[in-house]
Structure formats: C-alpha cells, structure tokens
Amino acid sequence: MRAAGALLVLLIAAGSAGAQGPRDSLRPVLRGGEAALQPVDVAPSGAIAQPARDTASDRARDRGGLFKSLRPLFRSRKVEKEARAQRRLREKGAICGDLAIQGEVVGRVPGRIKGCGIENAVRVKSVAGIPLSTGAVMDCRTAGALKSWMERSAKPAMSRKGGGLKSVKVAAHYACRTRNNRKGAKISEHGKGRAIDISGFRLQNGAEVSVLQGWNNRSYSKALRKMHKEACGPFGTVLGPNADRFHRDHFHFDTARYRSGTYCR
Known part of the structure; x- marks a missing residue:
C-alpha cells in the first residue's frame, strides 16, 4: 500500500514536469522584466510569432530614394554652386562651360580608322557672338582656342571693314582622313577633332572676303x-x-x- 502511494506521487510529478516543458529548450525566450513588458504571441502550432518587419527602407528603395542614387549624399556648397552654374549655361546654349561658345554637345565620335575620333566632341555654332557658316565638330580645347582668336584678332581686325565681322565661313572641321588627303600620310588633326579650316568672312554690309581673293587685296590684305x-x-x-x-x-x-x-606659316 505504501509502495503504491509512492508510485502515484511519482506519476503526478512526471505529469506536472511534462506540462511545463523541458527547461533546456532551444527556443529563445524573453527573460526577467522583458517577458512581463513584451507579450509573446503563440500560434496554434506552438511556434512563437515573429515581430513585424519595418519595411520603410524597402519602400524608399522602391521609390528610387537615396538607396538607388549613386550621387553622394552630401556635396559642398562650392560643388553645388558650380553644378547650378553649368546647368544655367547649358540652358542658354553654352558648351564647354563658356557662354561665348554656343552649340551642342555631341559626345564620343568613333573613328572609322585607327587614330581618328573624339572622346568628348561638341558642335560649335557660334563663337564670341560670331556665327559659323556650319556647325563645326571639335573638342573643347579647340573651341576655346577659336574663341580666343575670334575675340582678340578676327573681330578687331575686321572692325573697320564693312561695319565689322558678321560671320565666318568654315571650309572643314572634323573629318577622319590623312593630312591633305594624301595616301600613306599621318592622320590629320581634323581626324582628331583638333582642327578647323576657315576660307572666308562675311561683313555686316553683306560683303564677302575670301582668303584666296583677299590675301593680296589692298583692302583686306593687312587684316587677313x-x-x-x-x-x-x-x-x-x-x-x-x-x-x-x-x-x-x-x-x-x-x-x-x-x-x-x-x-x-
């Protein structure tokens, strides 16, 4: 009888331990005061429900926010000022960062033969307020040199001729060819976007001055x-x-x- 009672006590203790679950469970549980402050949701299967994920960063990325942008988050005031200035120049038709050089950006011009081509080409339409007879393709260094020459020499030289310079006739600009089109010669600077040929000038009064006819002409020889x-x-x-x-x-x-x-020469 005494043995039967002891057996009954053991069975009751074992049932109580099974209801509580093993103490060495691998399932993470909250400890101490955290358990009291944060309720744990248990699914019917016995699994602990995971907290909802904050998807704010995902939504920002989907909208194309800063997670997609390759632009640095912070830029100096100087950089921002320069960027705004360049945008204003482009809006006014300026290229090469100079309002006096008007035209359009062309970009990379591949050469059909080795040695030709331009990495960052522009098409110049006017320089220092003087239109070109055709849009001339070249690089910005050459465009800058053309502007300097136009301001310091061409316009002053023709200032007293027929009311001044009105436009410039372009004979050649970018062309993938050899020097003087001779077979076997080196690639011309025209083929690299570094050259321009000018054959004549139009004055404000409508007169046209060609290099061929004006070079030895008494009226224009000195200016040319x-x-x-x-x-x-x-x-x-x-x-x-x-x-x-x-x-x-x-x-x-x-x-x-x-x-x-x-x-x-």
Whole structure:
C-alpha cells in the first residue's frame, strides 16, 4: 500500500514536469522584466510569432530614394554652386562651360580608322557672338582656342571693314582622313577633332572676303595677315596661303603641340 502511494506521487510529478516543458529548450525566450513588458504571441502550432518587419527602407528603395542614387549624399556648397552654374549655361546654349561658345554637345565620335575620333566632341555654332557658316565638330580645347582668336584678332581686325565681322565661313572641321588627303600620310588633326579650316568672312554690309581673293587685296590684305599671324599662340599650328599649295584658299588652325613649339606659316 505504501509502495503504491509512492508510485502515484511519482506519476503526478512526471505529469506536472511534462506540462511545463523541458527547461533546456532551444527556443529563445524573453527573460526577467522583458517577458512581463513584451507579450509573446503563440500560434496554434506552438511556434512563437515573429515581430513585424519595418519595411520603410524597402519602400524608399522602391521609390528610387537615396538607396538607388549613386550621387553622394552630401556635396559642398562650392560643388553645388558650380553644378547650378553649368546647368544655367547649358540652358542658354553654352558648351564647354563658356557662354561665348554656343552649340551642342555631341559626345564620343568613333573613328572609322585607327587614330581618328573624339572622346568628348561638341558642335560649335557660334563663337564670341560670331556665327559659323556650319556647325563645326571639335573638342573643347579647340573651341576655346577659336574663341580666343575670334575675340582678340578676327573681330578687331575686321572692325573697320564693312561695319565689322558678321560671320565666318568654315571650309572643314572634323573629318577622319590623312593630312591633305594624301595616301600613306599621318592622320590629320581634323581626324582628331583638333582642327578647323576657315576660307572666308562675311561683313555686316553683306560683303564677302575670301582668303584666296583677299590675301593680296589692298583692302583686306593687312587684316587677313593680322588674323593669320595672331592665330599663332591660341593654336599650335597655323597655315595659310604662303604655307603650301594645299592652303592657298584657307587658314588651317589646329591645337596640336610639338616639342619645338608652335608652327606657323
């Protein structure tokens, strides 16, 4: 009888322990005061429900917020100011970061033969307020040299002729070819976007002055020779009617630089 009672006590204790569950359970539980403050939801299966995930960052990424942007989060005031200035210039038709150079951005121009092409080309339509007869494709360095020459030489040289300079006639700009189109010659600076050929000028009164006819003309010879001479500096190479038979009817300007300095003829 006494043995039967002891057995009954053992059975009751075992049932109570089973109801409470093993103390060494692998399931994480809250401890101490945390358990009292944060209720735990238990699913019918006995699994603890996980807290809801904060999806604010996911929504920002889906909207294309800062998680998608490659632009640095913080930029200096100087950088922001320069960016705004460049946007205003582009809105006014400026290229190469200069309001005096008007045109459009072309971008990369691949060459059809090795040695030709331009990485960052622009099409210049007017320089220093003087329109070009056709949009001339070149790089910004050459466009800057053209602007400098136009302001310091071409416009002043023609200021007293027919009311001043109105426009410039472009004979050639970018072209993937050899020098003077000769077979086996080196690639021309035209093929690299570093050159422009100018064959004439139109004045405000409608008169046209060509390099071929005006070079030795009493009315325009001095002005044309002044423009030719003063191009040597802004440009690395300057060729004109006295250079050779290939340049009798135009000025060739390019921004190539040689070890010996500028080359002007």
